[in-house]
Amino acid sequence: MSCLETIQAYAFRSLGYGERLLPRSDFTLCEQFTLIGSGMIWNVYFGFFALIFGFCLATAVALAKNSSNKVLRKPAEWFIFVLRGSPLFIQFFLAYETFVLLPKLTGDLNLGFVELTVETRWLTKAWLGALIVLLLNTAAYSGEIFYGALKSIPKGDVEAADAYGITGWKRFRRIIWPTMLRLAWPAYTNEAIFLFHATTLVFFSGFPAWRQQGDALYYANYFADKTFNPFVPYPILAGYFIILTLIVTGIYGLINTRLNRHLPREKRKKIRIRPQIIR
Amino acid sequence: MFSFCTDPDQLAGLQWLSCYLTTGKHMAFYTSFGTIMLLLIITAPVALMFGFGGAMAARSPIAPIRWFGKAYTAIVRGVPDIAFFLFFVIALDQAFEWLRHQVKCPDWAEPIRQGSDFVVCSAAKLPLSSSPQWVHEVYGFSLAILTFSIVFGAFAANVLFGAMRAVPFPQIETAQAYGMTTRQTFWRILVPQMWVYALPGLSNLWMILIKATPLLFLLGVEDIVYWARELGGSKTSAFTYPHPDWRLYYFLGLLVFYLGLTKVSEIAFDRIMKRLTLGQATTGGESQRKTPRGKATA
Numbered sequence: 001m002s003c004l005e006t007i008q009a010y011a012f013r014s015l016g017y018g019e020r021l022l023p024r025s026d027f028t029l030c031e032q033f034t035l036i037g038s039g040m041i042w043n044v045y046f047g048f049f050a051l052i053f054g055f056c057l058a059t060a061v062a063l064a065k066n067s068s069n070k071v072l073r074k075p076a077e078w079f080i081f082v083l084r085g086s087p088l089f090i091q092f093f094l095a096y097e098t099f100v101l102l103p104k105l106t107g108d109l110n111l112g113f114v115e116l117t118v119e120t121r122w123l124t125k126a127w128l129g130a131l132i133v134l135l136l137n138t139a140a141y142s143g144e145i146f147y148g149a150l151k152s153i154p155k156g157d158v159e160a161a162d163a164y165g166i167t168g169w170k171r172f173r174r175i176i177w178p179t180m181l182r183l184a185w186p187a188y189t190n191e192a193i194f195l196f197h198a199t200t201l202v203f204f205s206g207f208p209a210w211r212q213q214g215d216a217l218y219y220a221n222y223f224a225d226k227t228f229n230p231f232v233p234y235p236i237l238a239g240y241f242i243i244l245t246l247i248v249t250g251i252y253g254l255i256n257t258r259l260n261r262h263l264p265r266e267k268r269k270k271i272r273i274r275p276q277i278i279r
Numbered sequence: 280m281f282s283f284c285t286d287p288d289q290l291a292g293l294q295w296l297s298c299y300l301t302t303g304k305h306m307a308f309y310t311s312f313g314t315i316m317l318l319l320i321i322t323a324p325v326a327l328m329f330g331f332g333g334a335m336a337a338r339s340p341i342a343p344i345r346w347f348g349k350a351y352t353a354i355v356r357g358v359p360d361i362a363f364f365l366f367f368v369i370a371l372d373q374a375f376e377w378l379r380h381q382v383k384c385p386d387w388a389e390p391i392r393q394g395s396d397f398v399v400c401s402a403a404k405l406p407l408s409s410s411p412q413w414v415h416e417v418y419g420f421s422l423a424i425l426t427f428s429i430v431f432g433a434f435a436a437n438v439l440f441g442a443m444r445a446v447p448f449p450q451i452e453t454a455q456a457y458g459m460t461t462r463q464t465f466w467r468i469l470v471p472q473m474w475v476y477a478l479p480g481l482s483n484l485w486m487i488l489i490k491a492t493p494l495l496f497l498l499g500v501e502d503i504v505y506w507a508r509e510l511g512g513s514k515t516s517a518f519t520y521p522h523p524d525w526r527l528y529y530f531l532g533l534l535v536f537y538l539g540l541t542k543v544s545e546i547a548f549d550r551i552m553k554r555l556t557l558g559q560a561t562t563g564g565e566s567q568r569k570t571p572r573g574k575a576t577a
Contacts, residue, residue, distance in 0.1 A: 085541040086534050087490040093504065094534060097511075097527040197359035204361070204497055221365055228397045230373075234366040242357035 003030040014038040014213050022212055022222065029232070032223050036236050039216035040244070045127075046134055046199040046215075047248075051192055054138035061143030062180075066150045076143070083140030088133075088198055089205050095133045096206035099123035126207040134202075138195045142188055149184035150176070182259040189252040193245055216240060299520045308506035312536070315492045315503060318424060322488065325428040327481075330435025337440050352436045360430055361494065367426040368498050372405065379403040416501075423498045431488055438480030443469060445476040475555045482548040489540050493533075507533055 009019040011034055023031050064076035083091065102120045122128045153176060161167075161175040181188075200217040203209045209218055216237050223233035284298040299305070336348025354363070376399045377391065384400035391398060401407075406414045446469055454464040496504035511526030557567055 082534075082538065086537045087493050089490075089493040089496075089504070090530060090533050090537060093507075094527065094530040097524075097530055101524070101527060197361075200359045200361050217359065217362055217365070220362065224365065224369060228369070229392065230366045230369040234362055237362050238358040241359060241362070245357040 003028075006030045007034050010034045011038055012041075014041050014215070014219075016211060016213055020211075024226070027223060027227055032219075032233050032236055035219045035223075036216050036233060037240060039214055039219040040240050042126075042202070042213075042215035043196060043199045044244070046131055046202060047192075047196040049131055050134035050138050050195060050199075054135040054142060054195075057135065057139035058142035058146055059177075061139055062146035062150055065143065065147045080140045080144050080147075083137055084144060088137055089201060091133055091137060092130065092201060092205035092207065095129060096124065099129050124207075125210065126202055130202040130207050134195065134199065137198070138191065141195075142184075142191050145184045145187045145191060146180055148187075149180045152183055153179045178259065185252070185256045185259055189249065189256070192252060193248055196244055196248060197241070295520075299522075302520065304506070304510060307501075308503070308510055311501060311503045311506050314420070314500070315495070318420075318427065318492055318495065319488065321424050322427045322431060323485065325424070326431035326435050326488070329428055329432025330437075330439050333432060333436025334439035334443060337436065338443065348436070351433055352440060355430070355433045355437065360491070361497070363430045364426055364494055364498060367429055368422055371422055371425060373397055376403055376405050379405065419498070420500055423495055423500050426498065427488075427491070431484065431491075434484050434487070435481065438484060439473070439477055441480065442473040442477035446472045475552075478548070478552055478555060482544070482552075485544055485548070486541055489537065489544065503533055503536075 006028070007030070010031065012018055013022070013035060015038075022035070061076050061079060064072040065080065067073050067076075099120075102123060104119070104121055123132070157175055157179055158171075161171045166175065200215060203214045203218040204221075212222075214222075220233040220237040224230045227233075283294060284301070333348050333351045336344050337352055339345045339348060376397075380387065380391065380399040380403035383402045387400050389398065406418045450468055450472060451464055454468040459467065493502065493504045495502040507529035508526060511524065511529035513524040514521045553567070
């Protein structure tokens with residue numbers, strides 16, 4: 001098989017398209033590059049959606065933790081404590097076992113323009129179950145980051161808003177929220193990077209890889225097991241992740257520039273990657 | 280364990296539970312908590328040592344050593360750590376066997392990598408195929424510890440490198456003005472003062488290390504995750520203690536264990552921080568100086 005044919009056969013293998021059987025012997029470099037790259041689709045999928053949904057939830061959690069109302073504050077504190085204090089690995093196992101025990105229900109979800117059939121069985125599949133765990137996890141970590149940022153919003157900014165008669169939702173939307181994001185952004189960039197790294201845990205913790213459709217580490221591990229040679233697949237995986245990390249840093253850097261665009265140049269905070277690592 | 284446990288079919292309620300929770304397998308499960316603590320206790324100082332070496336290397340005036348140190352600290356940034364764990368366990372094993380192979384069987388003609396196999400002479404096998412089971416287990420566990428230490432050493436190197444740079448430069452200048460050599464400055468001025476800057480990073484690292492311990496499961500060690508899955512799975516009536524799928528409860532137990540461990544560490548680190556900031560030229564130390572002892576908040 002030429003390399004082009006290999007790419008055609010395996011580029012979307014992780015999603016179930018193309019060749020069904022994984023290569024079994026005489027592994028070529030091209031096969032390893034293609035399949036591990038194919039697995040990266042899952043890593044990007046998990047990371048992207050967990051970040052988007054997690055961001056909204058994290059803002060809510062941070063506000064709740066900052067609230068003076070005990071009914072709001074306590075649950076937020078516990079949410080952050082439990083999810084940050086325990087390993088993500090255990091959280092995956094726990095969630096999977098919980099989802100398996102749920103009664104099998106099927107329901108229809110009417111979104112107005114389209115009707116979806118929703119099943120609780122989906123929760124035991126990685127694409128939904130693991131995504132929920134990841135988004136809750138990142139919501140807790142970024143919630144804590146946002147909470148810290150909320151606490152360090154300069155008093156003068158809020159007082160100025162009050163003096164101008166900006167209150168309530170408008171004050172939050174135009175003063176507090178942008179400042180919170182600006183202060184939290186360097187730390188939040190790290191969180192995003194390590195969330196992408198954490199996505200590699202999914203198929204090693206409870207959630208089965210259905211029909212061998214796994215993520216990049218799943219395939220890298222497959223090759224390492226079959227060839228008994230870790231020195232090829234893992235560096236390939238490392239290469240893919242370094243590229244992904246650079247892309248994430250680039251995008252977050254752009255957002256950071258936009259958030260800081262009103263500040264004089266020398267006051268802008270640079271993003272530094274600092275290891276936060278395993279959760 | 281208890282005298283009434285001889286016939287489990289006759290038992291019910293609390294008695295059944297007390298017998299169930301003291302079976303041999305459960306004892307192995309409880310011992311595996313000890314394995315986790317052992318891993319933490321050994322890995323933390325070894326990783327700190329690796330980290331110290333890495334940070335020193337990254338500051339070295341000799342370029343190749345500096346590059347090595349920088350590369351070591353840089354590996355953690357772009358690549359998922361789980362990949363490192365999976366990689367190092369095989370890579371280290373093969374490296375050791377290869378080294379022993381070179382020493383013990385110098386006249387071996389065949390190549391070591393034959394297709395999908397890694398073949399060394401039987402005298403170079405680690406552990407030897409004739410050694411008892413516990414040697415295999417200890418070897419597996421030591422490999423896991425070494426892997427953890429290498430990966431966490433890189434993280435620690437990062438933290439310590441930053442801490443060494445955070446020590447106020449006038450301190451170094453003063454030492455030099457008193458005629459101290461570079462070595463003396465490093466050991467007598469820089470190292471004693473850097474810990475307070477390193478502690479937040481190191482405490483964070485310790486938390487991360489705690490939360491990384493279930494990854495032992497991926498390295499093939501029979502740890503708490505292994506036992507939780509093993510014991511929690513549903514047992515048919517063919518077993519002495521039949522029960523439905525209880526894995527959820529076992530994992531809940533693990534969750535509580537980890538929450539407790541991180542909480543205790545957090546409290547301990549708060550105390551150490553208070554101790555270390557005492558008398559330091561930082562805001563923390565200053566606030567302790569101004570408020571009477573005991574009431575100080577770091």
